[in-house]
Amino acid sequence: MAAGSSLSGDAKDALARQAVAAGHCRAALRAGLLIYGVPPGSHAFRTQRAAVARLLWSLLEDRKDHPIRRVPGSRLRRLPSYEIDPPEGAVPPRPTARCDRRMELRAAFLACGSLSAPARGYHLEFVPASDAAAERLVTLLRAERLTVKRALRRGRRVLYFKDIESITQLLATIGASQAVLRLEDVRALKETKNRIRRLVNTEAANVDRAAGAAAAQSAAIAFVADAFGVSNLTPALREIAELRLAHPTETLAELGRRCNPPVKKSTANGRIAALARLARRLGMP
Secondary structure, three states: OOOOOHHHHHHHHHHHOOOOOOHHHHHHHHHHHHHHHOOOOOOOEEEOOHHHHHHHHHHOOOHHHOOOEEEOOOOOOOOOEEEEOOOOOOOOOOOOOHHHHHHHHHHHHHHHEEEOOHHHOOOEEEOOOOHHHHHHHHHHHHHOOOOOEEEEEOOEEEEEEOOHHHHHHHHHHOOOHHHHHHHHHHHHHHHHHHHHHHHHHHHHHHHHHHHHHHHHHHHHHHHHHHHOOHHHOOHHHHHHHHHHHHOOOOOHHHHHHHOOOOOOHHHHHHHHHHHHHHHHHOOOO
């Protein structure tokens, strides 16, 4: 599995360095790395994270017989890989203890998981080594009340999450607390930006509506001036008409404050409405 984004790599390195004291948890972690990191027919566990390779090596009983080999990267994948020949043994049954299940889930993420940078959208996926490993992983995730989505990519099973709630729950379950904090920071920043964007859009829409209303008011007053004459209006209507024509971009509240004496927004609106009704009676389309 490629190292992926720095977020994915940092999460794996941090998890690989976490000490696991209990023997049964260490056994579950070792078994999980071998189950999800050794494809059928292969004779080696492979990873592009040196910390993950060192973790598996530290969990093996006879380390001298299973050294870590560094494999240079190819032209397409410049990063080196690290290989370990796995010990022989049957695949253990699925763990029943909660801590052991979570250790195997941690191993699955280390061996075949990746976490995309949030800038490109939330995405956590597993590409298990075999169909059997994929079904085993689905069962473990279901035990943690996590429903994973499935896809097929180049003939291999892909299990993935795209919602932030499931991703953070899974990362917290396997102990990737730093990755959870980074995702929560990104989520908080995104939500803040979205709120600001909504406020800006709302304000822009309000400005557009106000500008449209002011333009319609000015057009009605201009029609009244031509068809009826401003001088024939009552003093109150003449005043608001002249103010609207002189200040076409101001709000009704601002126009009301310019009146002598000042009037409330509702009063200014009533006078503008009276002018609009007069324009319609005079034949304004």
